[in-house]
Amino acid sequence: KAGVTQTPRYLIKTRGQQVTLSCSPISGHRSVSWYQQTPGQGLQFLFEYFSETQRNKGNFPGRFSGRQFSNSRSEMNVSTLELGDSALYLCASSLVSTAVLGETQYFGPGTRLLVL
Amino acid sequence: DQQVKQNSPSLSVQEGRISILNCDYTNSMFDYFLWYKKYPAEGPTFLISISSIKDKNEDGRFTVFLNKSAKHLSLHIVPSQPGDSAVYFCAVSLNTGKLIFGQGTTLQVKP
Numbered sequence: 001k002a003g004v005t006q007t008p009r010y011l012i013k014t015r016g017q018q019v020t021l022s023c024s025p026i027s028g029h030r031s032v033s034w035y036q037q038t039p040g041q042g043l044q045f046l047f048e049y050f051s052e053t054q055r056n057k058g059n060f061p062g063r064f065s066g067r068q069f070s071n072s073r074s075e076m077n078v079s080t081l082e083l084g085d086s087a088l089y090l091c092a093s094s095l096v097s098t099a100v101l102g103e104t105q106y107f108g109p110g111t112r113l114l115v116l
Numbered sequence: 117d118q119q120v121k122q123n124s125p126s127l128s129v130q131e132g133r134i135s136i137l138n139c140d141y142t143n144s145m146f147d148y149f150l151w152y153k154k155y156p157a158e159g160p161t162f163l164i165s166i167s168s169i170k171d172k173n174e175d176g177r178f179t180v181f182l183n184k185s186a187k188h189l190s191l192h193i194v195p196s197q198p199g200d201s202a203v204y205f206c207a208v209s210l211n212t213g214k215l216i217f218g219q220g221t222t223l224q225v226k227p
Contacts (some may be wrong), residue, residue, distance in 0.1 A: 004159070033215075042162075043205065043217035056214050091161050104150070105215065107159030 003028065004093050004108035012114045018079040020109045025072050025093030031055075031075040033105060034066060037088040046089075049074050050096075078113075086115045119143055120208050122218035129206075130226055135193040137221050139206030144187065148209040151180060151191045153202045154220070160205060164191070194224045 005024045013019050025032050030096075034046040045058040049068035066076045071094075078085055092105035121140045129135045137151075147168045152160035165181045166173040166189075173180050179192045189206055203222050207215045 006159075021146060035215075035217075042208075042219045043215075045214045045216070048214070058214065094158075104162050104165065107152075109159045111156070 002086075004091060006089075006091055006108040006111050008111060009109065010068055010112050010114075012116065013081050014116050017081050018077065019081060019113060021076045021078075021089055021091075021113075023074045023076070023091035023093075023108060025074070025091075026106060029093035029095050029106075030072050031094045031096060031105075032068055032072065032090045033088045033094075034074070034076050035092065035107075036060075036109070037090060038086075042065070043090070053105060072073055081115045083115050085114060088112050118219075120206060120216050120218040122206060122221045124221050125219070126222040126224070128224045128226065129196050131198055132195045134203075135191075135196045135200065135225065137191040137193075137204050137206075137223065137225055139189040139191075139218050140189050141189065141208050141210075143210075144184070145206040146210060149180070149189050150207045150209070150215070151178075152205045152207060153200075154205060154218075155202050162203075193223075196223075197226050198225050201225050205207060 006020045031050040033048040035043050037043045049054040052068045063079045068074045088110045090110045092107045094103045094105045117141050137217045150165040151163040153163050154160045164175050164180050181190045203220045205220045206218045
C-alpha cells in the first residue's frame with residue numbers, strides 16, 4: 001500500500017507570495033492533519049481535516065488555511081508569505097478521525113518551503 | 117510554555133547497549149502517548165504508542181514506559197543498532213486528536 005505522498009517536495013517563494021501544498025493520504029484513510037516543523041519551534045499542529053471538514057485547528061494565523069476533497073486529498077494554502085514561514089510542512093493521515101483514542105497518524109516526507 | 121519536553125537534545129550509545137530516551141509532560145489529561153522516529157529528509161515514522169491505562173508496552177526491541185504520577189514517558193531500545201540513529205520525537209494526544217510533539221532527541225548509535 002502506498003504511503004502518504006506530498007507535492008511538491010521542495011519550493012522556493014518570495015515574501016508576499018502565496019503557496020499551495022498538496023497531500024494524498026494512504027488509500028482508505030479519511031483524516032489528514034498538517035504540521036509545521038522549524039528548528040526553533042519543533043513540530044507544531046496546524047489543522048486536521050476529516051470528511052472534508054476542518055475538525056481541529058492549531059494556533060496559526062488566518063494566512064494558513066486548508067481544505068479536503070471528497071477523495072480525502074488535502075491542500076494547504078499559505079497567503080502573504082513571510083520569511084518565518086520557511087519550514088518543513090508535513091501532512092499525516094489516519095484511517096478515521098484522530099479523535100478516536102489510539103488512532104495513529106502516518107506522516108508523509110514533507111514539503112520544504114523556503115521563503116526569500 | 118512547552119507542554120512536552122525532551123530535555124536531552126542528543127544521546128550517544130554503543131551498538132548493542134541500551135538506549136533510553138526520555139520525555140516529560142505537564143498535562144495529566146493527556147491520554148495517549150506515541151514515539152516517532154525521523155530520518156533526515158523523511159517524515160516522522162510511527163514507532164510505538166501507549167495509552168494512559170497502561171504503564172508499559174513492548175514491540176520487539178522497543179519498549180515504552182509510562183509513569184503517570186511523574187508525568188514521564190521513556191523509550192528503551194535494546195539492543196541498539198546503528199540503523200536506530202535518528203531523531204526521536206515523543207508526542208502526546210488529547211481526545212481532540214491533536215498531537216503535541218517534544219523537541220526531539222538525536223540518537224547516535226556507534227558501531
